[in-house]
Every structure is written in C-alpha cells, then in structure tokens.
Amino acid sequence: MTMGKPxxxxxxxxxxxxxxxxxxxxxxxxxxxxxGVDLRIEAGEFxxxxxxSGSGKSTCMNILGCLDTPSDGSYLFRGVEVxxxxxxxxxxxxxxxxxxxxxxxxxxxxTTALENVELPLMYRGEPVRVRHxxxxxxxxxxxxxxxxxxxxxxxxxxxxQRVAIARAIVTRPAVLFADEPTxxxxxxxxxxxxxxxxxxxxxxxITVVMVTHEPDMAAYAGRTMHFLDGLVVNGHxxxxxxxx
Amino acid sequence: xxxxxxxxALREIRRNVLRSFLTIxxxxxxxxxxxxxxxxxxxxxxxxxxxxxxLGSNLLVVTPGKRMGPGQSSGAAQFSEGDxxxxxxxxxxxxxxxxxxxxxxxxxxxxxxxxxxxxxTNTEYFQARNLKIKSGRLFSExxxxxxAAVCIIGSTVQSKLFGxxxxxxxxxxxxxxxxxVVGLLESKGxxxxxxxxxDLVVIPxxxxxxxxxxxxxxxxxxxxxxxxxxxxxxxxxxxRLLREQRHLSANDENNFNVMDMKxxxxxxxxxxxxxxxxxxxxxxxSLLVGGIGIMNIMLVSVTERTREIGIRLAIGAFEREVxxxxxxxxxxxxxxxxxxxxxxxxxxxxxxxxxxxxPFILNTSIVVIAFAFSTAVxxxxxxxxxxxxxxxxxxxxxxxx
Numbered sequence: 001m002t003m004g005k006p007x008x009x010x011x012x013x014x015x016x017x018x019x020x021x022x023x024x025x026x027x028x029x030x031x032x033x034x035x036g037v038d039l040r041i042e043a044g045e046f047x048x049x050x051x052x053s054g055s056g057k058s059t060c061m062n063i064l065g066c067l068d069t070p071s072d073g074s075y076l077f078r079g080v081e082v083x084x085x086x087x088x089x090x091x092x093x094x095x096x097x098x099x100x101x102x103x104x105x106x107x108x109x110x111t112t113a114l115e116n117v118e119l120p121l122m123y124r125g126e127p128v129r130v131r132h133x134x135x136x137x138x139x140x141x142x143x144x145x146x147x148x149x150x151x152x153x154x155x156x157x158x159x160x161q162r163v164a165i166a167r168a169i170v171t172r173p174a175v176l177f178a179d180e181p182t183x184x185x186x187x188x189x190x191x192x193x194x195x196x197x198x199x200x201x202x203x204x205x206i207t208v209v210m211v212t213h214e215p216d217m218a219a220y221a222g223r224t225m226h227f228l229d230g231l232v233v234n235g236h237x238x239x240x241x242x243x244x
Numbered sequence: 245x246x247x248x249x250x251x252x253a254l255r256e257i258r259r260n261v262l263r264s265f266l267t268i269x270x271x272x273x274x275x276x277x278x279x280x281x282x283x284x285x286x287x288x289x290x291x292x293x294x295x296x297x298x299l300g301s302n303l304l305v306v307t308p309g310k311r312m313g314p315g316q317s318s319g320a321a322q323f324s325e326g327d328x329x330x331x332x333x334x335x336x337x338x339x340x341x342x343x344x345x346x347x348x349x350x351x352x353x354x355x356x357x358x359x360x361x362x363x364x365t366n367t368e369y370f371q372a373r374n375l376k377i378k379s380g381r382l383f384s385e386x387x388x389x390x391x392a393a394v395c396i397i398g399s400t401v402q403s404k405l406f407g408x409x410x411x412x413x414x415x416x417x418x419x420x421x422x423x424x425v426v427g428l429l430e431s432k433g434x435x436x437x438x439x440x441x442x443d444l445v446v447i448p449x450x451x452x453x454x455x456x457x458x459x460x461x462x463x464x465x466x467x468x469x470x471x472x473x474x475x476x477x478x479x480x481x482x483x484r485l486l487r488e489q490r491h492l493s494a495n496d497e498n499n500f501n502v503m504d505m506k507x508x509x510x511x512x513x514x515x516x517x518x519x520x521x522x523x524x525x526x527x528x529x530s531l532l533v534g535g536i537g538i539m540n541i542m543l544v545s546v547t548e549r550t551r552e553i554g555i556r557l558a559i560g561a562f563e564r565e566v567x568x569x570x571x572x573x574x575x576x577x578x579x580x581x582x583x584x585x586x587x588x589x590x591x592x593x594x595x596x597x598x599x600x601x602x603p604f605i606l607n608t609s610i611v612v613i614a615f616a617f618s619t620a621v622x623x624x625x626x627x628x629x630x631x632x633x634x635x636x637x638x639x640x641x642x643x644x645x
Contacts, residue, residue: 067558067638088562095560106555106642110259120559122248167559 012079014174014207015041015064020073020083022059022230033059035230036073043174046201046208048218051227057211058179060227064209065098065177066090078174095123099168099176099206103183105160107152113139113163114148120171138170139163142196158189165196169206176200178210182217194220246568253573256545257580267541268581270534271621275585275614276592277527282610283593285520287602289513294603295441296509302339302469303372304479305508306486307501320499322461325449327489331467334485337478340468342369345452345461351401351445352417358404362418362445364452370429372468380412380427383448391450393423398442399431421455423447475504534581535621542574542629553633554641567634574626575619582618586611 022034034056041047051057062068063075066082067090075083082093094100099120107116117135126134139148142162152160161181168176178197182190198220201208210221218224226233257264309320328343346363363369367382380396387394395416402411411425432441453460469478479502486500503511546553556566590606597604 062639065558088564091557091560091562093560094558098560100558102642106551106558108552108555119556123556123559123561123565 012076013040014043014045014078015039015209016074016076016079017060017064017070018074018076020060020063020070020075022056022063022068023071032230034063034070037230037232039225039232041175041207041209043207044201044205045223046198046221047210048221048224049209049211049227050213050215050218050224055227056230057227061177061179061209061211064175065100066093095120095171097174099171099173101161101164101168101176101178101181103180105152105157105164105184107160107163107167109153110151112149112151113144113155113166116152116163117167117170119167124171134170135166138166141169141200142166156189157185158192161185161189161193162196165193165200169200169204172204173206175207175209178208180211180213182212182214190214190217246572249565249569249572250576252569253576256573257577263541264577264580267537268534268577268584270530270537271578271581271618272534272585272588274527274529274531274534275582275618276589277530278524278614279586279589279610280592280596281520281523281527282607283589283605284596284600284602285516285523286605286607287597288516288600290605291602292512292516293509296505296512302471302473302475303505303508304467304469304475304482305501305503306465306467306482307503308463309499309501321490322463323465323500324460324462327486328462328465330485330489331465331482335478335481337470337473337481338467339470340368340371340466342366342372342466343449343462344369344464344466345449345457346463347452347456349419349456351397351405353405353414356405358401360398360401360443360445362447362452362456364447364449364456366449368468369446369466372466375432376430378428378430379410380425382427388448388450391448391454393421393451393455394426394447395423396427396429396446397425398429398444400440400442401445402428418445418447419456421451423451479504531617531621535578535625538574538578538622539625539629542570542626543632545573546570546629546633549633550636550641550644553636554638554644557636557638558642563634566636567630570630570633571623571626574630575622578622578626579615579619582615585618586615589614 017037017039020034020037021032024031024033037056037060049057049061059068063070063083066077066085069085069090070083073083074081077093077097082090085093107113108119114132114135117138118131121131121134136145136148139145142165144159144162144166147155147159147163152163155163165176165181176197181197182193185193194217197208197210200206208221210217212218306323308322323343325343328341331338332341342365344363344365346361348359349362351358351360351362366388370376370382377396378399382396383392383394386392395418397405397411397416405411405416406414411428414425415422416425417423429442429444429446449462467482469475482502483498486502487496487498490499492499553566556569589611593606594604
C-alpha cells in the first residue's frame with residue numbers, strides 16, 4: 001500500500017486497539033460484543049471490515065470512530081490513549097481528525113448540499129468565506145460542482161452519498177470511516193462511490209476504514225479484516241485496485 | 245457559534261411558520277395582557293392623581309369618625325362651626341377654612357328638574373377647592389351671616405336648568421326653599437371616578453343648617469394650607485386642636501380624620517391598583533402557560549430532529565453547542581412572541597384608553613420587562629428539551645427513524 005501522506009515521526013501506527021472488550025448490559029443479561037480485539041491500522045491504509053451481522057464490526061467501528069468507548073482494553077490514536085476520553089473530548093477528536101460516511105447518507109433535509117458540507121467547518125468555527133470555498137472544493141472533489149444549491153431531496157442516492165463524502169473530507173481528516181457506504185446503492189453508483197474513496201485514499205492520503213458486506217467492494221481495499229463473534233479472525237491483503 | 249445558532253433558529257422557525265405561531269400564541273397573549281393591564285391601570289391612576297391635584301394642592305380634609313383604613317371610618321360625632329372657627333383662630337398657617345354640610349336633592353326651575361348635590365359652606369370653600377366664578381359673584385358677608393336664600397351653581401346645573409341662558413339673578417327651587425342664583429362657576433370637567441365636578445349647588449352654611457338639615461352639624465371641614473408650609477406639621481397641629489375641641493383624653497384614639505392630598509389620592513387609587521395587580525397576575529399565569537406550550541413543542545421538535553442531532557454530534561458538535569442551538573431556538577421563538585405581544589398591547593391599549601377615556605401612558609419599563617420575561621420564559625422552558633437533545637447518544641440518534 002502506498003503512503004500518500006508522510007507518516008508521523010513516531011513509529012506508532014495511526015490506530016491501534018489492544019485487547020478491546022465491549023459489553024452491553026450487566027450480570028447474566030450481559031452481552032459481549034467485542035471480546036479482546038487487537039488491530040492496527042497504519043496511516044494511508046484502505047481497510048475493509050467484513051463479517052456477519054452481530055460479529056461486532058459495527059461496535060468496533062463506533063469505538064474506532066470515537067462515537068463509543070471500550071469497556072476494557074486500550075485504544076491508541078497516533079500513540080495516544082483515547083479510550084477513556086469524555087464526550088466533548090471525543091467530539092473534539094471527531095471534528096479534528098475523523099470523517100464519517102453512513103449507509104443512510106445522513107444528510108440534513110431541506111438544507112442545500114453546500115450547507116451540508118459546510119456543517120463540520122461551522123463547528124470548527126471557520127469564517128463564512130473559508131467555509132464556502134472549502135465546501136465547494138470538497139464538492140468538486142466528489143464531482144458535484146454545479147449541485148451546491150440542491151437539497152438532498154433533489155439529488156439521487158449516489159449524489160447524496162457523494163455529498164456525504166464531501167462533508168466527511170472537507171475538514172481534511174486523518175481517517176474516513178465508511179459504514180456500508182454502498183449499502184443502499186445499485187452496482188453502478190456503488191462503483192462510483194468506491195472509485196471516489198479509492199481516489200481520496202490514493203491521492204489525498206486519507207486513511208479509509210470501510211465496513212461492507214460485499215466482497216466486490218472490499219476488493220477496492222488494500223486489506224480486509226474479518227470479524228466473527230466479537231473477534232478479528234484474520235486479515236488478508238486485497239489487490240487494492242478493485243475487481244471486475 | 246451564537247450567530248450560527250441564531251441563523252439556524254430563524255431558519256427552523258421559518259420552516260414551521262404556522263406551528264411556531266401557534267406555539268408562541270400563549271406568550272403573545274400573556275405579554276399583551278400584562279402590558280395592557282399595566283398601561284390602563286397607570287392611566288387610570290394618573291387620571292385620579294391629576295384630578296385630586298386639581299382640587300387644590302394644599303388641601304387638607306377633616307372628617308369625623310375613627311380611621312379604619314383608606315377611605316373608611318366609623319361613625320362619630322359631627323363637627324360644629326365652632327371647630328372650624330377654632331382652626332381658623334389658632335392655626336395661622338391656614339389660608340382657607342371651610343366647614344361643609346351637603347345633601348343630594350333636586351334643583352327645580354319651572355318644568356326643569358335636576359338632581360344634584362347641595363353643599364352649605366362659606367366663601368373660603370371656593371378658594372380651597374380652586375373654584376372660580378365665571379359670572380355673578382360670591383356670597384356676601386351678610387348673606388353668610390343671615391343665612392340668605394342665595395346660591396352659586398356649577399355649569400352642569402346651569403345647562404340642565406337654564407340651557408344657554410344666563411342664570412345669574414334667576415330664582416331656583418331647592419326642595420321647598422326658593423333661592424336666587426348669584427353666581428356661576430367655571431367648568432372643571434369630569435373627575436376620575438366619573439363624577440361630574442360641575443354638578444353642584446353651593447349655598448351659605450347657615451342657610452343649609454336652618455332650612456335643609458335643621459341642625460348645627462358640619463360633616464366635613466376643608467382647609468387650605470399656606471404655600472410653602474409643611475402639611476404634615478399643620479396636620480399635627482390640627483389634630484391636637486381638634487382633640488381638645490372634642491374633649492378626647494390622652495389615651496383616646498382620634499374620632500376624626502385629617503387627610504392630605506397624598507392620602508386622598510392613594511385612597512382613590514388603591515382600588516385601581518388592587519385591580520391592576522390582580523389582572524396582571526392572571527396575565528402572568530398565561531405567560532407561564534405559554535412557556536409550557538413552548539416546552540411541549542420543543543420536546544416534539546427534539547424528537548422529530550433526533551437524526552439531525554445525531555449527525556451534528558457525530559460530526560463533532562459539543563454538547564453545549566447542541567444545547568445552545570435549541571436554547572437559542574426556544575428563546576428566539578418566545579421573544580418573537582414577546583415582540584408580537586408588545587405590538588398587540590400597544591394597539592389594544594391605545595384603543596382601550598380612548599374608549600375608557602383615560603390617558604394613554606406607556607410605561608417603557610414594563611415593556612422592557614415583559615420582553616425580557618418572554619425571552620426568559622423561552623430559556624427556562626427551552627432548557628429541558630435542549631438538554632435532552634444535547635445528551636442524546638449519537639449512535640442511537642443516528643439509528644432513529
């Protein structure tokens with residue numbers, strides 16, 4: 001896998017989980033979603049995460065995305081322990097380093113594409129002019145110039161997902177988390193989205209971690225991690241180019 | 245952050261214009277009624293003050309009876325002309341002392357008949373009450389002494405009995421006595437309580453005692469204090485003198501009352517004030533109800549926008565940023581209600597003031613307070629829903645359908 005962006009001076013990986021547990025509930029009703037996950041993701045990687053429903057991959061993604069905290073174990077982000085951070089500290093981490101793309105797009109309705117993309121910049125406190133310019137650039141990067149003033153209702157599913165990707169990358173995050181980004185799209189649109197993700201990874205050096213059900217989509221990734229019963233069972237190298 | 249929240253709030257309100265309007269209706273009505281009540285109440289109070297002042301600024305009124313509260317007294321022996329004479333003799337600060345006795349009766353001229361108030365007093369009465377002769381003259385000394393059948397009438401009595409004709413010199417009948425009109429008073433207009441200050445007939449006190457009441461009683465003494473003298477001081481002197489006159493021992497309470505203008509006006513305005521306070525309290529309750537309406541709609545709004553909140557939190561919004569967004573929205577909503585309420589209140593107050601014939605006096609501080617209060621209602625009642633929004637779990641919120 002090529003490194004689009006120079007790695008940090010330290011030798012620690014971008015993301016490292018050590019013996020992470022996640023337990024929901026208490027006592028006999030307790031359910032272990034993760035039971036000692038160890039994984040490393042280096043800066044610039046494109047990782048696909050696969051596994052059946054209930055295997056813990058979504059839980060793991062939520063923890064990696066700092067939306068949730070591990071019950072036990074350690075989460076190092078750039079060598080810094082972030083597993084025990086509070087809500088606002090995790091929010092700060094998300095707005096500074098992380099981008100999210102969801103299966104259901106999760107755009108704000110009745111709000112234009114441009115404003116949707118500007119949203120994370122607003123929370124960063126960027127001035128209006130900077131917001132406009134960076135949001136336009138991000139939309140252009142996903143091939144949506146000219147669609148800035150359309151609301152999600154006026155866009156196709158593929159276009160909506162591209163707006164969501166623009167929103168995720170507008171802050172130039174270190175990692176982009178994509179949770180089944182092609183789950184509600186047809187094959188053609190799915191491939192378009194995957195091409196965009198691969199390009200962002202290759203040309204802008206954004207690390208991409210993507211959950212998917214489809215081996216076709218996982219094939220775009222440089223590496224695939226399989227989850228089963230709350231554990232990572234293996235990881236193998238993909239070809240990084242996509243399959244036909 | 246605040247500006248962004250403000251813009252978001254305005255946009256959200258514009259999206260649901262009808263719902264927003266219905267939400268703030270309670271606040272609108274609450275704010276409007278508080279302002280209207282206070283404005284009309286102030287107008288009525290000011291009108292009373294004005295009219296009391298027009299009675300004569302240095303007026304003191306002495307009435308028999310023990311003081312029970314503002315304007316109330318128990319029965320007690322009447323005064324006599326001797327009490328008035330003693331006041332005039334022993335208290336040099338008084339410029340006018342007018343003993344009075346009064347009775348409602350009919351004034352008759354030919355076929356015309358008008359029911360009015362007949363007061364027996366002396367010429368100092370006109371000075372104490374600021375009444376001026378328009379045509380004719382005051383009573384002469386000999387008329388006062390002898391109890392002559394002469395009278396001075398107010399302009400209402402004149403117009404009811406004489407129309408536009410000059411009444412001076414004519415004979416009118418009061419009950420069974422016939423008396424000659426010697427003077428006509430200048431008009432003073434309506435008073436606060438709606439009574440006509442020009443509806444009066446004045447006759448010499450002695451005439452009243454001999455031919456109408458048939459006794460020597462004086463039911464009220466009005467005195468006027470020389471300009472620049474302390475009325476409080478004079479009041480004390482008068483009380484001391486009257487206690488002597490009425491043979492009260494040191495531990496007896498006063499069985500009479502000396503009231504100055506301040507007391508008279510507070511007596512007259514106390515009813516207005518109680519009523520205003522009561523109605524304002526009712527209006528304030530409607531503000532509270534309005535606040536609950538806002539809370540209700542904000543809770544609905546938070547539930548409806550759970551996904552939006554989830555997106556904002558996932559993107560990295562802090563708890564306090566989401567809290568601010570919803571708080572600002574509630575505050576903007578309720579202060580809109582406040583603004584609309586103020587405009588409505590101004591229109592209604594102007595209209596009511598002209599219908600009730602009280603002066604329109606806008607109390608700017610109550611407008612500011614009502615506005616601040618409406619915003620505060622939004623903040624207080626918006627806090628719970630906003631906190632609910634801010635504390636949502638982003639994962640759960642994103643999954644919400």
